[in-house]
Amino acid sequence: MEQQKHWAIDGSNFSMESNFIKQMLKGEGKAPLTFLKNKKGLLFSKSTLTNFIKEEVQHNIFTLTNKNERSITTYSSGEQKKALLSYLLSKNPDFLILDNPFDLLDQAFQKELLLKLKELSKHITFIQIFKRVDTVLPFINNVLQFKEESIVFTGTLNAYKAQIKVEQNFKLNKTIPPAINIFKITKNPLIEFKNVSVNYASKTILNNIYWQINKGDFWQLMGPNGSGKTTLLTMVTGDNPKAYGKNLILFGQKKGSGESVWEVKQKIGYITPAMTSLFNGRYTVEQMIISGFYDSIGLYKQPTIAKKKIANEWIELIGLTAHKTSWFSALSEEQKCMVLIARSMVKHPPLLILDEPTQGLSDANVSIITSLVNKIAQESETSIIYVSHQQEKGLIPKNIYKLVPTENGSIGEIILNNK
Numbered sequence: 001m002e003q004q005k006h007w008a009i010d011g012s013n014f015s016m017e018s019n020f021i022k023q024m025l026k027g028e029g030k031a032p033l034t035f036l037k038n039k040k041g042l043l044f045s046k047s048t049l050t051n052f053i054k055e056e057v058q059h060n061i062f063t064l065t066n067k068n069e070r071s072i073t074t075y076s077s078g079e080q081k082k083a084l085l086s087y088l089l090s091k092n093p094d095f096l097i098l099d100n101p102f103d104l105l106d107q108a109f110q111k112e113l114l115l116k117l118k119e120l121s122k123h124i125t126f127i128q129i130f131k132r133v134d135t136v137l138p139f140i141n142n143v144l145q146f147k148e149e150s151i152v153f154t155g156t157l158n159a160y161k162a163q164i165k166v167e168q169n170f171k172l173n174k175t176i177p178p179a180i181n182i183f184k185i186t187k188n189p190l191i192e193f194k195n196v197s198v199n200y201a202s203k204t205i206l207n208n209i210y211w212q213i214n215k216g217d218f219w220q221l222m223g224p225n226g227s228g229k230t231t232l233l234t235m236v237t238g239d240n241p242k243a244y245g246k247n248l249i250l251f252g253q254k255k256g257s258g259e260s261v262w263e264v265k266q267k268i269g270y271i272t273p274a275m276t277s278l279f280n281g282r283y284t285v286e287q288m289i290i291s292g293f294y295d296s297i298g299l300y301k302q303p304t305i306a307k308k309k310i311a312n313e314w315i316e317l318i319g320l321t322a323h324k325t326s327w328f329s330a331l332s333e334e335q336k337c338m339v340l341i342a343r344s345m346v347k348h349p350p351l352l353i354l355d356e357p358t359q360g361l362s363d364a365n366v367s368i369i370t371s372l373v374n375k376i377a378q379e380s381e382t383s384i385i386y387v388s389h390q391q392e393k394g395l396i397p398k399n400i401y402k403l404v405p406t407e408n409g410s411i412g413e414i415i416l417n418n419k
Ligand SMILES: Nc1ncnc2c1ncn2[C@@H]1O[C@H](COP(=O)(O)OP(=O)(O)OP(=O)(O)O)[C@@H](O)[C@H]1O
Pocket: 070, 074, 075, 076, 077, 078, 079, 104, 200, 201, 205, 223, 224, 225, 226, 227, 228, 229, 230, 231, 232, 389
């Protein structure tokens, strides 16, 4: 059999919306990928998943979950990826474009996926878009690099590694801007779970969780795919009806003692991986950050001078002054992430939740985000919960809470506890 050829594309200066991808998928592959001409290609990416989610929400079409038994949105990130891959493979493609396939997957899942892709690589061609060079699949030896839609490098993986430039260290020189209004929460613990368990049908997801978050704490929440990290957070953010009747303290008040979901939400800055695509309208960087004062997506009110000033100080801190009138949608992924963090922080909420914020970022860019988060932890009174299934490059949490799956649902363990 003719040996299949696999390629990796450096995704740092490369848009998944680029013509190159569109043409490949139409079977009109350009050099050096002309061998894909008229072959059937499919895309394994966050955007494909988002399209299936939209189909479900808007038209009740349940493609990935088959039996319509429950929405794909209730699957954990790892389960969603598994479902998407099975579906795409059932369509018998000649080639698959893999957009950062290992993002959001824990080590066990990564290993499983790697074995599967290795086996499939005997029959299917893979084009892998990568942000971290150490994630390039072991059977891929050809690399392409783009700049403004033109190819600037074609060669072997080793040759590519040899020419990578060391990225400049990002400096956060200024202190974080102050709050305009202070949230008056004097009581500790800010958040408390006491013997909280969560079941879906007959399956226990969380088992007897005890967890206290005090003012100014900096927690990392860890746990493998499907261990219940998102479920635990939705108990705090008010997005999970299962929170009712549980022994939960939210911002010093017992859950169910009269607070509205809105009252809870306005005390939380929440950043999820899906957020960058939520803000795909035409908002400038400045408008995006100011909108954080109003908990709105667009900007519907004329901001006060004080709010504008604070927003601009945040823009300066994250090094985007030259981009303040640029469209948010035109920014790079790490710039978008910094803007979202600044947007959540302008009003210094009592709690900042960052759910896998560095998804799809290169190692150097992960360090930029983690240094911003460390800085916020040091210089503000906001409590932070940073969710990631693995150690994050550069992140210095004071405490780590880990969900450990057992047959009877996940139990919680404190694995780092600094006062
Ligand atoms: N509404 C629901 N109905 C049934 N099962 C659900 C529902 N919501 C979540 N689950 C299941 O609960 C488990 C925990 O999911 P959750 O998204 O909280 O995990 P996670 O730790 O955030 O995973 P990941 O790191 O992959 O995002 C998963 O097996 C998921 O399928």
